[in-house]
Amino acid sequence: MDAPSSVYDDVPAMLRKASPMVQPQGAQPVAAEPTAAPPGGSPAPAPVLEVTGLHKSFTGVHALRDVDFAVRPGEVHALIGENGAGKSTLIKVMTGVYEPDEGEVRLRGEEVAFASPLAAQEAGISTIYQEVNLVPMMSVARNLFLGREPRRYGLIDSTRMKREARDILRDYGVHVNPARPLRSLGLGAQQMVAIARAVQIDARVVIMDEPTSSLEAREVETLFGVIRRLRAQGIAIVYVSHRLDELYQVCDRVTVMRDGAVVRVDDMSAVDRITLVSLMLGREIGDVRKHGATGFADAEHQVKGAPVVAAHDLQRRHQLDGVSVDIRPGEVVGLGGLLGSGRSETAKAIMGALPLDGGTVEIGGATTRRTVAASIRAGVVMLPEDRKLEGIVPSLSVRENIVLAALPRITRAGLVDRAKQDEIVDYFMKRLRIKASGPDQRVSELSGGNQQKVLLARCLCLDPKALLLDEPTRGIDVGAKAEVQGVINELAEQGLGVLLISSELDELIEGSDRVVVLKDGRVVGELTGDDVTQDTLMTTLADAPPEPDLSPPADEPVIESAAQEETHD
Ligand SMILES: Nc1ncnc2c1ncn2[C@@H]1O[C@H](COP(=O)(O)OP(=O)(O)OP(=O)(O)O)[C@@H](O)[C@H]1O
Numbered sequence: 238m239d240a241p242s243s244v245y246d247d248v249p250a251m252l253r254k255a256s257p258m259v260q261p262q263g264a265q266p267v268a269a270e271p272t273a274a275p276p277g278g279s280p281a282p283a284p285v286l287e288v289t290g291l292h293k294s295f296t297g298v299h300a301l302r303d304v305d306f307a308v309r310p311g312e313v314h315a316l317i318g319e320n321g322a323g324k325s326t327l328i329k330v331m332t333g334v335y336e337p338d339e340g341e342v343r344l345r346g347e348e349v350a351f352a353s354p355l356a357a358q359e360a361g362i363s364t365i366y367q368e369v370n371l372v373p374m375m376s377v378a379r380n381l382f383l384g385r386e387p388r389r390y391g392l393i394d395s396t397r398m399k400r401e402a403r404d405i406l407r408d409y410g411v412h413v414n415p416a417r418p419l420r421s422l423g424l425g426a427q428q429m430v431a432i433a434r435a436v437q438i439d440a441r442v443v444i445m446d447e448p449t450s451s452l453e454a455r456e457v458e459t460l461f462g463v464i465r466r467l468r469a470q471g472i473a474i475v476y477v478s479h480r481l482d483e484l485y486q487v488c489d490r491v492t493v494m495r496d497g498a499v500v501r502v503d504d505m506s507a508v509d510r511i512t513l514v515s516l517m518l519g520r521e522i523g524d525v526r527k528h529g530a531t532g533f534a535d536a537e538h539q540v541k542g543a544p545v546v547a548a549h550d551l552q553r554r555h556q557l558d559g560v561s562v563d564i565r566p567g568e569v570v571g572l573g574g575l576l577g578s579g580r581s582e583t584a585k586a587i588m589g590a591l592p593l594d595g596g597t598v599e600i601g602g603a604t605t606r607r608t609v610a611a612s613i614r615a616g617v618v619m620l621p622e623d624r625k626l627e628g629i630v631p632s633l634s635v636r637e638n639i640v641l642a643a644l645p646r647i648t649r650a651g652l653v654d655r656a657k658q659d660e661i662v663d664y665f666m667k668r669l670r671i672k673a674s675g676p677d678q679r680v681s682e683l684s685g686g687n688q689q690k691v692l693l694a695r696c697l698c699l700d701p702k703a704l705l706l707d708e709p710t711r712g713i714d715v716g717a718k719a720e721v722q723g724v725i726n727e728l729a730e731q732g733l734g735v736l737l738i739s740s741e742l743d744e745l746i747e748g749s750d751r752v753v754v755l756k757d758g759r760v761v762g763e764l765t766g767d768d769v770t771q772d773t774l775m776t777t778l779a780d781a782p783p784e785p786d787l788s789p790p791a792d793e794p795v796i797e798s799a800a801q802e803e804t805h806d
């Protein structure tokens with residue numbers, strides 16, 4: 238992560254400040270675009286947030302080149318571009334995380350220079366940064382109200398805070414006990430808490446950097462409802478996403494960036510998808526058209542031999558209820574299901590990263606010790622869902638991050654085979670189009686999508702027999718996505734067994750030879766052959782009876798006192 242970008246660097250300051258409570262927003266009366274179509278026929282309302290002539294360089298990278306960008310009240314403005322194009326950097330300059338080298342930022346016509354994200358927030362700019370940046374140990378309710386807690390006689394009114402948190406989160410389709418620690422929630426639900434928090438702050442501008450990357454289709458709909466409501470209230474929204482279809486559903490205008498510069502600003506309806514992609518990639522439209530919907534198109538896998546992974550009757554309290562799944566050499570097995578259905582837990586259990594109450598996992602026909610190290614030795618590798626918590630080592634270089642796990646293999650008599658290492662690193666940096674100044678750049682300085690590619694490269698260079706991929710293309714831009722999917726496909730053709738988890742249905746359906754469908758921690762069906770379609774997946778999920786008793790217990794320990802939290806780092 239970028240060193241200065243933690244929104245909660247200022248937590249103690251926020252806790253000291255008892256600012257007024259913001260009421261939950263409930264169902265606001267929806268006025269039809271109050272500010273988008275101004276009276277009197279003037280061309281467009283003045284921008285609420287505007288930057289001109291912005292430049293920002295890091296050592297070796299010119300991340301922003303003469304960028305102009307403006308967002309008007311009551312519009313949803315898409316900000317798009319390839320991984321490393323400069324989107325997050327632009328947001329960070331506008332919100333006081335970085336200082337620009339040159340250029341101006343104006344809020345409602347006045348030049349501003351925010352000293353910190355908190356200062357930007359106090360001026361009415363609320364930001365959800367690309368990496369969820371809440372405090373995992375604190376309760377859901379505290380995270381939602383951090384710095385604005387309801388108080389009574391100077392003390393935090395815990396009862397009221399929890400009650401209001403519950404009401405607010407219901408609007409976002411998150412039904413959890415707000416006293417639970419945030420980290421006990423899945424990534425998607427955590428993301429919803431971050432969004433709810435940003436929206437509760439009385440903001441004029443809401444900036445969302447890839448808000449939907451960990452959300453399911455249904456949650457995305459909920460979020461869009463929230464966005465439309467904000468727009469109707471005249472709030473300006475900046476929306477970053479690599480899922481182009483989404484943009485057409487909610488965005489009014491679009492700014493396209495390439496290599497740190499703005500290459501197009503237009504009404505969303507004036508640019509079609511293929512034009513967007515060609516603008517982002519800087520390729521001719523004809524070139525772009527040749528590619529299919531995903532890089533998986535016309536996959537032909539020869540599935541043969543005994544399973545490389547056989548998981549049987551996996552049991553874990555509140556999470557897995559007898560899941561069995563086999564992965565054979567040369568096949569891509571999809572895990573389908575909604576958030577919280579146990580997909581990630583299944584993969585982690587196979588990997589030995591999640592303690593089990595029961596069940597067996599055989600790798601290559603033999604049971605191994607249930608540890609991650611033993612699984613890797615046996616030939617199973619996992620790409621985790623949460624790269625920040627479980628994967629990337631920010632302070633190490635791209636090279637080191639890629640070869641980290643493979644070191645034992647390229648080490649002879651205690652010496653690292655440097656030539657071999659360079660060859661591997663060079664191959665994957667090219668193959669996955671990792672944008673970095675070179676193999677020695679620190680990973681924390683890479684854009685979000687490029688960090689994800691580094692992690693994938695790390696898995697692949699272990700030369701595994703089975704690969705467990707949890708959201709492998711999350712945050713990866715349209716160009717590289719097809720590449721990554723192509724690589725997965727090729728590996729399966731070469732005889733690798735793949736377990737694929739993806740909340741993007743296109744990817745799951747086109748990529749998988751068969752799909753095991755999970756619901757509430759149980760297998761409720763399996764799609765094979767011609768039945769591997771979105772429709773059958775939906776029907777299988779809809780027809781499966783619910784299992785009421787899998788939600789985690791309500792009474793997990795939570796840090797609640799402000800004193801403890803203030804010492805939390
Ligand atoms: N702290 C930093 N130090 C050095 N270089 C950086 C730093 N932050 C960003 N960069 C570089 O600036 C460029 C733009 O990165 P940025 O994070 O803005 O991209 P992005 O458009 O948000 O990409 P993504 O879609 O992958 O999130 C990249 O080349 C990145 O490596």
Ligand SMILES: [Mg+2]
Nearest residue numbers: 325367684685
């Ligand atoms: Mg980014």
